[in-house]
Amino acid sequence: MTHRKARTSLQLSCRFASRTLAIATFAFAACAGMSGAALAQTSTATRDDTPQIDSAIANKDWNAALTQLDARIASNPRDVQAKFKRATVLARLNRDDDAIAAFTEITQAYPELPEPYNNLAALYAKKGRYEDARAALETAVKANPGYALAYDNLGDLYLRLASESYKRAQSLGSKSPLTSQRITAIQNIYTPPKKRAGAADGASGAGAAVAPRTAADEWAPASGPVSPAMPAPDEFSPFGGPTGPLPTTPYVAPKAQP
Secondary structure (H helix, E strand, C coil), X not given: CCHHHHCCCCCECCCCCCCCCCCCCCCCCCCCCCCCCCCCCCCCCCCCCCHHHHHHHHCCCHHHHHHHHHHHHHHCCCCHHHHHHHHHHHHHCCCHHHHXXXXXXXXXXXXXXXXXXXXXXXHHHHCCCHHHHHHHHHHHHHHCCCCHHHHHHHHHHHHHHHHHXXXXXXXXXXXXXXXXXXXXXHHHHHCCCCCCCCCCCCCCCCCCCCCCCCCECCCCCCCCCCCECCCCCCCCCHHHXXXXXXXXXXXXXXXXXX
């Protein structure tokens, strides 16, 4: 099978799609019968049969997962699913430069896959490389116009860029009251102000408002309950905060051929 034939367009999984911090597995299924809007072409694919690796990831045993993934890729050098998992595990180990290199390699080999661009954007944003993050997300939505997660993250990133621009204007002497109002408005999207005491909801006292964006604490191979994770009030950043959340989601990917 040629390299071109190995590629395929994607369809988002019906599983829970977290905006942040979800280690991805690749949910393989037969692509026949999917809508034309989701797939430019169809192919059959089988589930990535790496249960031990998935178990290590689910248990946050990143070093063990990395060792197993290295072995998997050595014996299956065209297994793009294993390469994606490996790149994500590298990010979990805070080996961001290595993760960026790994995701970049995937985008070069499979430019039609939006998820690697999405994770690249998260890593770039973590490093403050917002223009690179924007370029990656814009490429993701061009690769798959139906990839809602990238649009969500692109919106978050635009807010961050807007906030940085307004702050830059202030530092250059802008006296416009609208500048301060807009900075505050953007900040409140992520960290709403505390409720006023005696609010009409009948709550006793003032309580801290819940951040509007939640995240799955971890990916697990099987569907199940998730633990919400909120960005701290001082951690205004796209993708749920600067602690390294990676917005990913399961998807149908090309099956590697030996």
